[in-house]
Amino acid sequence: MNKPTKTPEKTAKGERKRATSYDVAALAGVSQSAVSRVFQDGASASKAMRERVMAAADKLGYRPNAIARGLITQRSNMVAVVISKLTNLYYPEVLVQLTQRFSERGVRVLLFALERESDTGLVVEQMLQYRVDGVLTAAMFTPEELRTIENAHIPVVFYNRTSKDQLVSSVRCDQEEGERWLVDELVAAGHRSFGIVEGPADSVVSIERKMGALNELAEKGITDVTTVSGDFGYETGRRCFAELVQKHGSPPDAVIAANDVMAIGCIDEAREVFGLAVPGDISIVGFDGVGPARYAAYDVTTVRQPVQRMTESAASMLLERIENPELSPEKRAFSGIPVRGGSARLPAAK
């Protein structure tokens, strides 16, 4: 005799409980294991069996319980995706693309959104409790948090952040290289005094971009450099420009903003408040290649991140490491795509 034939029980409130593989088995007159196999990929089940089970299954509206499966297989088929605040306008695109990449391969995304990039503590705890198979993060973890995750044998891939001393996998856009291109072009076009608008202090991306620009400027022997800092948002872009002019005593020849949105803020402030022509009187450049950078009123000279390739690469890298935990860490850097917009005087493209 089979297990107690449980017809879909009703609770006190008269709600029908959701059908389980036992219900399906009973209705189809087969064993529960058989039902399980029918719903697996490479399982052995005769055609007749398959048909009977499927018929019973959709009569009952049965769906395998992914939670229970996860428990036994030790695979949740979920990955954690961590993003910090999206003020950057650049992440939404990344997020959607990542989700789609994972989705295509049968992996679900558990989303964690941080108020500030440094709020990672609770999030790590949650990811671990939910037994995610992997972590893709666009926020930095502390070394201790990272160790906690690795102790649990969960592969991690960093998106646009990495650390030189730690052995972690990452996919990033080569910020330094991008800044180098911007600086070289601006210098070649004759700009000699520079303003730099950096982003929030806890943003690794911002730091890399700033350092990339500063190093290359030093390399070129440019010493007239003023730095101010904002938060990646439009309003601070405007404020930063004003601050820059005040600090420098006059508008510099060129402004290098840590992202497009702040560059746009600078352009507006330069035009509206200081009556400067862009790029006639001053050149302003950004980074990212977000949508608004292409709006005609700004047409920002920038470096576009190859989002599609980066997300594709990041998703693959993580999934590979889930399949094969022995794989050693790998850092992939993608070159940004120079965009010669109308917000800067540059030498003609060669």
Added chain:
Amino acid sequence: MNKPTKTPEKTAKGERKRATSYDVAALAGVSQSAVSRVFQDGASASKAMRERVMAAADKLGYRPNAIARGLITQRSNMVAVVISKLTNLYYPEVLVQLTQRFSERGVRVLLFALERESDTGLVVEQMLQYRVDGVLTAAMFTPEELRTIENAHIPVVFYNRTSKDQLVSSVRCDQEEGERWLVDELVAAGHRSFGIVEGPADSVVSIERKMGALNELAEKGITDVTTVSGDFGYETGRRCFAELVQKHGSPPDAVIAANDVMAIGCIDEAREVFGLAVPGDISIVGFDGVGPARYAAYDVTTVRQPVQRMTESAASMLLERIENPELSPEKRAFSGIPVRGGSARLPAAK
């Protein structure tokens, strides 16, 4: 050396398995049930017990397995959040805020991103398999999909879409009201010929906005109305403006775009290609109140959605229905916030 009496087992590959409540119990010399209770909220455990268990737990790096918990409690503590493509620029903010609202209340977000708003089929299947406790969707489901979800007794809340004939909960911005305001102001300022730029055909939001505007224009006795359609993106905003002028024979007095991004496209096209002054020669308005609408070059007259209140409300509404499944459906509509930007000639605010 301090090897615990029962070391966490090792697998063939030498990987340490993650500690379970049994491991903790063994190390602490108590029963497994005790461990379980210590990690619960309103459970009874003596102080001594609690301390011993906690000590053992973090020596082993133990974390309760949320998957296993979900299996027994019949609660995954996960909700599905469904978004369609984010070209709208408006959703990223919504998404992050929603995630944070849920997170604050101990609920995780399983994210589903649709390529097109009509790709809902597979997504429903996945949500159901993962036994999410609720669904918050910014995409429309077919009546059949909706029935499937409701048969599983999973509460659903629609975000910015609803249907008049179906009994579903929803939180939305009152698009019609917003459009009415825009139309009234524009008409009061003397505009007599109108262009309407609608969004993608499968977007309910776009349809509501268009109908809201058309109805109010009819109400006001305006008959000179030309309609063209885009996809919510900047480029089509530009194309649509050109199309509008061609279709109408000349630029209309005012253009009502279904969202801010297309309004911005219209503004650029009007200025750059047609040499029109905005708002001198033509008024252009949008909807949403996204970031770029506030950039100085555009300063779009628009209706801002009260995102914060809407997300807060949507999250609460869903969580309430998870707690209490008997609650009947409820539709909440929020008024948009009029923003008198510089892209339209309007009567002075009263």
Added chain:
DNA sequence: TTGAAAGCGTTACCAG
């Protein structure tokens, strides 16, 4: 307050 034991809904293993 504590412990023993019975599930929760699967997959995995092993005989037939």
Added chain:
DNA sequence: CTGGTAACGCTTTCAA
């Protein structure tokens, strides 16, 4: 190919 049975890691009675 098929069916029985033991996990998976937890919460939840029910006694003690």
